[in-house]
Amino acid sequence: MTLSWIYFSLSIVGLLLTINALKPLGLGPFAVLSFFPGWLTSELPIVHLIGQAVVSAIFIDFGSDKHWPGQVGLAITLVSWIGLIALEVSSHRAWKYISAGLESLASNKTKPQLRFTHTRLPVPAKGKSIEKLPNIDYWGDSIKPHMLDIYRSNNHTNSAATVESSLKPVLFYIHGGAWILGDKREQGLPMIYHMAAQGWVCVTINYRLSPRSAWPDHIVDCKRALVWVKENISAYGGDPDKIVVSGGSAGGHLAALVGLSPNDPDFQPGFEDKDTSVMGCVPIYGVYDFTNQAKSFAPGFVKFVEKKVFKKKLIENLEDFQAASPYYRIHPQAPPFLMLAGRNDTLVPVREARRFYYRLKEVSTSDVFYIELPFAQHAFEIFPSVRSAQAVRAVELFLEYLASNQPKVGSQ
Secondary structure, eight states, X not given: OHHHHHHHHHHHHHHHHHHHHHSOOOSSTHHHHHHHHHHHHHHOXXXXXXXXXXXXXXXXXXXXXXXXXXXXXXXXXXXXXXXXXXXXXXXXXXXXXXXXXXXXGGTTOOOOOOOHHHHTSOSOOOOTTEEEEEEEESSSSOOGGXXXXXXXXXXXXXXXXOOGXXXXXXXXXXXXXXXXXXXXXXXXXXXXXXXHHTTOXXXXXXXXXTTTSOTTHHHHHHHHHHHHHHHHGGGGTEEEEEEEEEEEXXXXXXXXXXXXXXXXXXXXXXXXXXXXXXXXXXXXXXXXXXXXXXXXXXXXXXXXXXXXXXXXXTXXXXXXXXXXXXXXXXXXXXXXXXXXXXXXXXXXXXXXXXXXXXXXXXXXXXXEEEEEXXXXXXXXXXXXXXXXXXXXXXXXXXXXXXXXXXXXXXXX
16 A cells, blocks of 8 residues: 555646646746656656656556555556656657748758667767767866867868868857856757767857856856857867857857847957957847846846846846847847747746847848747756757757858848
8 A cells, every 4th residue: 555655646646747848937046946756757758758667567566556546646647657658749840840930941841860879868968970079178277167179170271281162060059057067068069969970060068157257257258258169260160250159048148149139349458450240149048138128037136146146136237138138139130040948937037029120130130040849848948859859950940041051140
């Protein structure tokens, strides 16, 4: 009887995980608690189903189904499986929303081939065809926050023989972590590995983090790293005139701000004359308004960035918060954008992305694409999954478009 009650309890936990993935808790103190289990369940539903099946088989083998708590637990588990299968089906249908968001870019283009090793094992695999050049100092002070890594195909052209016609486009990636944590080795790897395998030169950077550092140190470092790339990447086979910036969450905020604030002297102290423009921008579930004017976030968000990131009050420094917000930086000459967001995001609610997209689409004369994925939580592309593989394919199509054609760019 005791085993039956244990199984009953575990089945309740499994069902709650499934429900949270389907309809997570909203704003407020439960948002973070809702994120972690919802993220893993929504991206790996079949893994959860298999786990629940194994647990059920073990308890049935011990006779737990002979008592009513075990029987009810089994019924609850079956309901959970229905939800997990629905999540799996939804992830396979992500291409429907991706192709709609990409508009003409996805015409006659097929979704990626999904392989078991890429969509069931939550560990990105670099592969032998990709070379990593780690910990390159982009500032000259040899500290960890000022290091970057370069990923490129093993088939790259030797730097000594590199000519302009053989240079490859560059993906410049900024990690997230709420401006207080994270590392260049941890995020965006499925996309970085894939684009490096396609011939792109990919750069991931570290930057100073709060609370040790305060805004605008974060964006200053991103700009300084971008300048290093523009001045040095040709030696690694990259084209300094074809750079696309991307990032997720806080990195999505920084990527969007990089794209919308080229050559801003306030963000380039000591290197005001350097070019920091980019060919395009791919922010993923980014933060676009530090002022929280539209109430996208719970009140605790503003308190957090005041205390940890800016170390000053919003009400007394409104212009500083607006200057740091991509939403208030939108202008007609913005570079082409591809935005991705998850409809079930509890850390950066999807209305934050929608508001920024509608305003950018209205003002910018460049191409603007927006993809919103049902049942996707925050950080949905961090590790390989059915959904993230399709999202990576979407980014690939956008990057190919920028590199191979003459995209519609805002008039100067």
